[in-house]
Structure formats: C-alpha cells, structure tokens
Amino acid sequence: MPDLDGKINGRAAATSKSWHQETADLPSFYSPQSRPIRDISRLTNAQHEDQEDFSLSSSGPSSHARDVEAPTATLDSIASSPAPLPPPSLLSPAFTPPATPGTATPSSEQPRSVPVDSSIPSGGCGTKKPRLLETLPEVQCIVRARIPTTGGTEMFLHLYTNNVDQKEHLAIVFGPHIRSTTLDTPREGETEMDRMVRGAYTGRLYPGRTRSGMMGPATLTDSNTESDMPEQNDPPLVRIHSECYTGETAWSARCDCGEQLDEAARLMSLPSAKTGGIIIYLRQEGRGIGLGEKLKAYNLQDLGSDTVEANLLLRHPADARSYGLATAMLLDLGQQEVKLLTNNPEKIRAVEGPNREVRVTERVAMVPLSWKGRGGFRSREVEGYLKTKIEKMGHMLDIGSLPS
CATH class of the missing domain: 3.40.50.10990 (GTP cyclohydrolase II)
Known part of the structure; x- marks a missing residue:
C-alpha cells in the first residue's frame, strides 16, 4: 500500500523534524536523553531513498561525559516505536552538581598543605x-x-x-x-x-x-x-x-x-x-x-x-x-x-x-x-x-x- 506507506513515512519525517526543532536548542535537562544532544544529522532526500537514517551524537557537561553515537534507526521503526519517554525529573541525581558530597570516588588521600x-x-x-x-x-x-x-x-x-x-x-x-x-x-x-x-x-x-x-x-x-x-x-x-x-x-x-x-x-x-x-x-x-x-x-x-x-x-x-x-x-x-x-x-x-x-x-x-x-x-x-x-x-x- 504505497499511499499508506508514504503517509506514514511523511508523518514520521514531520514528527522527527518538529521534535528536532523543539529540542535542539534546549538545555540538557529538557532533553529526553540523560545527556544533551550536540548534533543531529540532516535527513536525506526522501524522494531518492526508501529509508532515511539519522544519528544522535551526545556528550554531557560532566567530567565523565564522552561522545556516544546512537544506533542508526529507520523511519519505519520510528513510526512504529512507542513515543519517547518524558524528560527526567529535574530532581534526578543526574542533574545535581557532578560531585555532590559523598558521591565522588572514595579516597583516603590527605590534602597536601604548606x-x-x-x-x-x-x-x-x-x-x-x-x-x-x-x-x-x-x-x-x-x-x-x-x-x-x-x-x-x-x-x-x-x-x-x-x-x-x-x-x-x-x-x-x-x-x-x-x-x-x-x-x-x-x-x-x-x-x-x-x-x-x-x-x-x-x-x-x-x-x-x-x-x-x-x-x-x-x-x-x-x-x-x-x-x-x-x-x-x-x-x-x-x-x-x-x-x-x-x-x-x-x-x-x-x-x-x-x-x-x-x-x-x-x-x-x-x-x-x-x-x-x-x-x-x-x-x-x-x-x-x-x-x-x-x-x-x-x-x-x-x-x-x-x-x-x-x-x-x-x-x-x-x-x-x-x-x-x-x-x-x-x-x-x-x-x-x-x-x-x-x-x-x-x-x-x-x-x-x-x-x-x-x-x-x-x-x-x-x-x-x-x-x-x-x-x-x-x-x-x-x-x-x-x-x-x-x-x-x-x-x-x-x-x-x-x-x-
């Protein structure tokens, strides 16, 4: 059913584009991911390809952050997948300062004084x-x-x-x-x-x-x-x-x-x-x-x-x-x-x-x-x-x- 497939793909592309526009410039704690989105690759021309790929690359502001590339996903899978989870709570420990007292790696090292x-x-x-x-x-x-x-x-x-x-x-x-x-x-x-x-x-x-x-x-x-x-x-x-x-x-x-x-x-x-x-x-x-x-x-x-x-x-x-x-x-x-x-x-x-x-x-x-x-x-x-x-x-x- 090409007409239905076209509608689904078109609707998915529009949803993805809208989501990108709404979240690309927001602070990290508004993103559905636990780390802020740094780069979103542009969608390819749908007239020349049956499927479009996009990848998300994220890196966090904390000391332990590393660039992580998300697995490639097709628009068909996006259209059939459940809606993204809501953003984590602002009270989540993931968004407290990176070294809240007691959460750092334990150490018995005494500070050096002069x-x-x-x-x-x-x-x-x-x-x-x-x-x-x-x-x-x-x-x-x-x-x-x-x-x-x-x-x-x-x-x-x-x-x-x-x-x-x-x-x-x-x-x-x-x-x-x-x-x-x-x-x-x-x-x-x-x-x-x-x-x-x-x-x-x-x-x-x-x-x-x-x-x-x-x-x-x-x-x-x-x-x-x-x-x-x-x-x-x-x-x-x-x-x-x-x-x-x-x-x-x-x-x-x-x-x-x-x-x-x-x-x-x-x-x-x-x-x-x-x-x-x-x-x-x-x-x-x-x-x-x-x-x-x-x-x-x-x-x-x-x-x-x-x-x-x-x-x-x-x-x-x-x-x-x-x-x-x-x-x-x-x-x-x-x-x-x-x-x-x-x-x-x-x-x-x-x-x-x-x-x-x-x-x-x-x-x-x-x-x-x-x-x-x-x-x-x-x-x-x-x-x-x-x-x-x-x-x-x-x-x-x-x-x-x-x-x-």
Whole structure:
C-alpha cells in the first residue's frame, strides 16, 4: 500500500523534524536523553531513498561525559516505536552538581598543605593588604541540625545571625566535637525541649529523649557525648566559601565554585580527617556585588570582558567581599588556629581578623579536578575565569601537585 506507506513515512519525517526543532536548542535537562544532544544529522532526500537514517551524537557537561553515537534507526521503526519517554525529573541525581558530597570516588588521600605565616613578608600570603574591619562583628548561632549526607557521612548545619547585615550565614561543620559557644549558652526561660529543638544538645537525638545533656544529667543512652571525645591538637581544615547560585545550583560552567564546595566537603568527610572540618558559607554572591549585578557581569563577559573587567565596568570593586563574619564565626566555634583551603592569598590574612584573632597556620591548595586528571569539567569560560584569577587576582595554584 504505497499511499499508506508514504503517509506514514511523511508523518514520521514531520514528527522527527518538529521534535528536532523543539529540542535542539534546549538545555540538557529538557532533553529526553540523560545527556544533551550536540548534533543531529540532516535527513536525506526522501524522494531518492526508501529509508532515511539519522544519528544522535551526545556528550554531557560532566567530567565523565564522552561522545556516544546512537544506533542508526529507520523511519519505519520510528513510526512504529512507542513515543519517547518524558524528560527526567529535574530532581534526578543526574542533574545535581557532578560531585555532590559523598558521591565522588572514595579516597583516603590527605590534602597536601604548606605552612604559612602572615606576620612576615615571605610567609606565603601574598603581597596585597586585604581590607580588614576595625572590630569583629557580633554573631550568634541560633540553630543547629544534623544533616546526613548522600555519601553516608554526617555534618551539622549551623545558622548564624549578626549585627552587620540581615543575611543568614552558615557554618557547615564536620565532626560532632566542634561546637558553638553562642548556641550552647543557656537562654532565659527555655526548657530542655527548647534546647534540643534549637540543637543545643550532646550526643544524638532520638524519639522520646527528654534531656539535652547540657542543663542536667544525661541518660545512659546519651553518655557518648562530644565532651567524651579526645581533644584534637591539630587544627581543622577550614574553607571560607562565598555563595554562588549559578555555580552551585544552576550548573554553570563559568566558574568552579560548585566543584570547590563539593571537594571541600569530600576532604572533610574523609576517614583520615579526624580533626573534622568547617565550611563557612557566606551569603556574598558574585564576590559581594549580588546576583543581579553578577548576571550583568556575565553579559559583559560574553561581550569580551574578563571577570575583573566586568565588575569594574559595573562600577564595583574586582572583589567586594569581606571576611570579618567568617573570623567571628570561627571564634564562636572555638577555632583559633586553622588550616585554610584556598588559593587566594588575600583570604589568609583577611580571615585572621584585625588583630589576628584566628591564626592560619597552613594553606591547602584547591586545584581544579580536571587539572589533576580526576574528573571535574572543562569549558572555555572556566579556563578564562581561572586564568584571570591567577594573572589579575594573584591566586596561587599548587602546580607542583599536578601530574607530569
């Protein structure tokens, strides 16, 4: 039945063409495939061939992506095949940042650190003098909660308020022995249940528990408290991380902020990290200029500026961040000496505070994973971003640790 065959083939060709037009320019997470479509070969002239072939070539944005060519299919098989599956849910793990804490390949490798001393010119902290606050802000941890991570480890999320802005800054703490002074301080009129609800307790919470273990004697079940743990002499690994919605949530390949946050969490979750770790998460998006201005800077980058020039063209400093809140939060968490996970030499002195209230004794480099051959991702934008940070902002990358 040539007429029917012609109608089927024509309808299939039209459907395929329409589908290509609708999906070719969409982001990867709208595609029915788990990886974005990069190339769709044009259909051949149906007047000269009984069957038309087309192939799909895909490659994903993540570090493990490789070009994969799909099997050739005929239009007859397309016409008779079931409709394509709907796009995967945006909540699917396939679309979370490529190295969500705990999902990376397990490793017991300890990060290599180098001694630093900001009190001397040759102390490995750069030559620039960062902007320091005259006095440290006042901070208060108002709630703490246990967060089990996808990799099986646990951390405690601390939410802070302060007297300099209206934002809620965070401390992500790995290790139950690191505690907040302002959280644990008793508050007038509160009950034991009040304390447990805001996270001021020792040990673990469980159904039916009635005492925090801090205002009165704990039960036998609560006896394994943080105070029973041996005191650690080595300073913990600390990352001062500024909020980056585009890099941590919107899968942006313009920066490596999401990868840095994931890698910091991975290093602090290692079994060998016995002293724990702290990620101070400061709500200063876009190096302190805010998300709206940051997106304008992205457009200026597409017009030819680098990340520093874009900020300056918008009449902002190249880096408008400050770190007094981080210093105050570290002190509240009982940390006066830390190992800092950073490539930014200015951050070392800035985090120490106006009177070196916190001392950074060692620096751990944050080398992009792709440079080490351990996954990560590459893009034209992120390579330019890293180049600008090194050449114009003085960031130090531990090139000696890269594979030869």
